[in-house]
Amino acid sequence: MPSPGGNPLPDWCSLTPDDVRRELDTGPEGLSEEEAAGRLQRYGENVLRAEERETRLQVFLRQFKSVLIVILIVAAAISFFVGEPLDAAAILAIVFLNALLGFSQEWRAGEAIEALKKMLVQRAAVVRGGERQEIDASALVPGDLVLLEMGEQVPADLFIVEGTSLEVDEAPLTGESSPVDKAEGTLRAGTALAERSNMAFAGTMVVNGHGLGFVVATGMQTEFGRIAGLSQRVGDETTPLARQMDRLGRDLGLIALGIAILAVAVGILQERGLLEMFLVGVSLAVAVIPEGLPAVVTLTLAVGIKSMMRRNCLIRHLPASETLGAVSVICTDKTGTLTRNEMTVVRVRTPDTEAEVTGAGYIPEGEFLVEEKPVDPLADRGLRRFLRTVLLCNHATLSPGEEGWRVFGTPTEGALVVAAAKAGLSREGMPEAAQEFSFNSTRKRMTVIYREDGGDVAYVKGAPEVLLARSSRLIAAGSAVVLTTGRREAILHEIEEYASRGLRVIGAACRPLPPGIERTAEAVEDDLTFLGFAGIVDSPRPEAAEAIRLCRSAGIDVVMITGDNPLTACAVAHDLGLASEGALTGTDLEAMADDEIARRLRRTKVLSRVTAEHKLRVIDILSREGAVVAMTGDGVNDAPALKKASIGIAMGIKGTDAARESSDMVLVDDNFASIVAGVEEGRREYDNIARFTRYLLSSNVGELVAIVGGLLLGLPLILIPVQILWINLVTDGVTALALGLEPAERDIMQRRPRDPEEAILTRNAYLVILILGAWLGILTLYAFSGIYETDLDRARTMAFTGLIVFELYNVLNFRSFRFPLHRIGFFSNPALVLAILGSLVLQALVVYVPVFNAFLGTAPLTLADWGLLALLGLPVLLAGEAYKILLLRVRGGSPAAG
CATH class of the missing domain: 3.40.50.1000 (HAD superfamily/HAD-like)
Structure with a gap:
């Protein structure tokens, strides 16, 4: 008997029915109610046990696991304790927004087991104490005798002891595209799951016939439950982007700490005040860490998710898009x-004709081609007779619906009905069959008998090699001819050729029944006239x-x-x-x-x-x-x-x-093709994340060079923390987010996939960041140094505004690492143009509105000041463009992937 504990289960498919009954201690009358109740206590309910799900709070708190997020929270705490509550509030607001966006995308994660539970049927027909009854499927226990009917889900793993035309759709469990014949029998030990024809599994669907089976496994012991267990044990994979951002966060944290300590030490050696140097240290730490980066990454991924949805890719977790x-x-x-998961007849072979059938799926539209020329299948007696036979010997129906044509019945029978419909044939107006011998995996054929004007006729379809063995003649050139050994071998060779091309082959035969013939399957299905066979395929999309x-x-x-x-x-x-x-x-x-x-x-x-x-x-x-x-x-x-x-x-x-x-x-x-569209979008997202990460860091290096340079030159603090936060969170944040909307480069789908372990910042990227950042910092120092002795607030405003202007030039450099602006189009990213204009308007408000003057420590600038800053920053853009043009010429106009 199966054990709910650790004992191994028997290899049920290799046992005989008698062995199964002995192992389960059951019989043809099923279990008694008392025995079933006892086993229910022993084995538990026929349900899947799910691991405890995370709460909403747990999912929300998981959004704070990033190293960069932790560093930002520490920076906010330091800002608060040194008397900068507005700085702290601004940083925490960004952190909270980032967590909220991540939480909204991930709450539905981890519901696989709940979905699996819903797929189990609610009721099951069983034999208990010799009587048929319906019970809740959760009350099934090993040893129960279950009745299976067409259209029902299998409620537990069963060993089949009786099957009549029993076919089960196991695609959700095994991936098998065609229904699987089920019948009593014994198989070799270790038979593959998809080939266990003497077993039916929980969660699969009976699509034809009926049968009986003993329950051999319930709940988590079923194949269904075993897969549920695998899902529970499989951990979530960390995405490449998450790993890289954590690595970047650790690096920046160490750099910020080191620079802050070094600066404080230098200031103390210069005999500056301890409080002033602590403020300098905080400013440097804030300058190193790009506070807006996590939020910009999250918002860019969220925007990318919407873009992917337009391309039929629904992203359930933010980092998955990248x-x-x-x-x-x-x-x-x-x-x-x-494939379409819709079986389609693609070829029909009769003794006289081989026709190709066009069209795919269940849409009854297509032509019959003989030697690539359209023919009327009803004018060809062989084709007409074959198609009429497979239509009459068939239980499937074809009907139109709101979402297109649908087949009710097995896919194979549906394919034959659709082929007949393409020829203009239907069962409408035809009489009901007088008698039927059903298909099963042992007989491998189905027969229906119709009463017609000339007498009763048996129409047969099934495995062509089986029909050939029971046929004595075929019709060629309109006449019945003897099916010789040579003809039989030639037909078998063609059948094997069809099968080798991946086609499922179905044959057809018929027999006018002589008066007085015994109406048994063995008697009727003999001395047949072989009509031909069809090749059926699950058509590729x-x-x-x-x-x-x-x-x-x-x-x-x-x-x-x-x-x-x-x-x-x-x-x-x-x-x-x-x-x-x-x-x-x-x-x-x-x-x-x-x-x-x-x-x-x-x-x-x-x-x-x-x-x-x-x-x-x-x-x-x-x-x-x-x-x-x-x-x-x-x-x-x-x-x-x-x-x-x-x-x-x-x-x-x-x-x-x-x-x-x-x-x-x-x-x-x-649509598999949508994956390719998703890959393109994902590559675009990563390119853009790399662009704005490098842009933000080059800006931060500029701030760092300006502050440290001023410190080494003995100048007052060039930028105060609140000004740095304004740059990092507002102006840089807006332009970085717009940079995240940059269109894909033209060769994006001709590149090799990137190495997932390669850091988002390569050696060349660090070099560019340092060079451009140093340039921005030196320009900022120049703008400050000329006037700080006469007007410190105006000097800081020049440095503050100048750094923003220089960065707005610089953001254009990062639109592409390889193509100059005239190749990608200045206005191809309108969001960035608006972001640049918006940043300038915001900075003008900061400079001229008194409330902002007080909040950010700024003073009004003259038009000449603005003109000077514009001229100072222009070479930053021109140098970047000249480098890209030179790079294109060196590489012959075709930049390498970078």
Whole structure:
């Protein structure tokens, strides 16, 4: 009997029905009510146990974990204790805004288990004490005998003891695109999950037939629950941007502390007052730390999220939008992601004709082409007879809806109905079948008998090799001919060729029934006339091939991970232009060491018949190789991998709640091509974050050089803390945020993905920051030094205003690290133009409005003062433009990625 504790569960699929009954201590009459109640106490309810969720307060407090945020809070505390409460309030307001924005995006994180719980059915039909009854599914226990009917969800993991035409859709669990036949039987030990035809699993859907099964696992012991457990154990990945910002925060904190201590020491040696030098130290610390950086990063990511939404990418966590731009490997599910998850007949082969069928999905529009020329399928007797047979021998229906055409029934039968509709055939006005022999995985065929004018006719569809074995003739050139051994082998060869191309092959046959024939399946389904076969495929999305090509040009590897069989997966990969050296199955992965898998993944881009554990292992291996991994998926089985990946991407339309709630991003339109658009947007975001980070730091270096330079020259304090905060939070903040809206550079999708461990500030970036910052600081010193002896307030205002003017010139340098303004267009970022004008207006108010004079320690300036500052700052821009033009000429007009 299964144990709720640590004892290993039996390999149920390898047991016989009698073994299962003995193991579960049950029988054909099910459990007694007393026994069921006792087991419920022992095993617990058939529900998933979720880990305790974070509270709103915990999510909010997590926003303060950044090193840079901690440093800002310390700076605010110091400002408050030295008598600068307004400075402290300004810093804390920025910190709070940053936390509020992050909290609003992340509150819905971690709901995967809640979504999984909702997917369990509420009621279940069971046999207890020999009587059928309906109970709450949470009361199911191991040993219960459960009845399965079409249209119901499977309430627990079951061992099938009886199945009639039983088919189960396991796509949410295994990724298998087609319904799986279920029937009683015994399989070998260790059979892959997707191939356990004698078992049905919790959370999957019965799409055809009916059956009986014994409950072998409930709650967290089910395959469904096991995946829930994996989701719980998988920790959230730290994004590259978060790691880099923390590293930057630590560096800046140490630099600020060191400079402040050094400055205070120098001042004491110069015999300056201790209180004055403490104020200088605080000013330097404030100058080093870009107070507005966290808020600008957060606001830029928030704006980027809105932009991604317009491109059908719904971002659930702020940093995920930037992480998408660093992706180097996309592990994508096949079914519903690269394909439409709508089976389509693409070829029909009769003894006389092979026709290509155009159109995709369930839309009944398309042509029949023979040798690339359209034909009327109803004028071809062979095609008409085949299509009419598969239409009559069919339970699926096709109907229009508000969101397009829908099929009710199994996808394979739906594909045949759609093919018949393309030829103009429908069941409307046709009589009901007089008798039916249902399909199951043992018979592999379905037969319906109709009463027609000339007598009863049996129409049969199923596995073509099975129908061939029961056929004695076929119709060629309008006449019945004997199905010789040679003809039979030729047809089997063609069937194998279809299968090797990844097509699911369905055959059709018929038989006029002689009077007095015994109406049993064995008697009726004999001496058949073989009519032909159809090739069915889950059509690739038309835009997916182009998306994969764009991924390749952007240096992004695409790995298809699917629960389908290798032949089908490789055929789809070939159609999409995804080059792969064969396929690796889940069994292959289990037999290989991690190093060997890593080597194979460089050549093999198709993984088939894989489980949730396999996906986690592959992501872990790729991550150790230095890849930033995106995982797309739509099923329950994808949830742990979506959470484990650097960025999890769930399908919005066909995805399960579990997948969506485990993801960082949701594709609103289920379109793989939207990922490419998201990657472009993510790369643009990162470029812009790098731009305004370097811009803000160069401005801060300018402040630092001005203050330290003045200190070394024995000048009064050039900038007071409140003026530095005004620059960092208001003028720099506005222009930096506008810089975050810079359009993508033209070659952004021709670059290799960036190294996620590369610091946001490279050696060259530090050099540029230091050179430009020093230049700004020296200019500020010059503006101050000429008049400080006669009017200190006006001198500080010149330095204060001059630094802002110089930085507004400088921000234009950071619009691109490689292209001059005439190449990117001066007005291509109108937000930045408005930000520059707005900053000048704000500074004019600060200079001329008395209340601001008192608050910021400023004094009015003359028009000549403004003119001098404008002329002093102009070379900063001209030098940057000259450098970029020279760089373009050296590199022949094609700048390297930087």
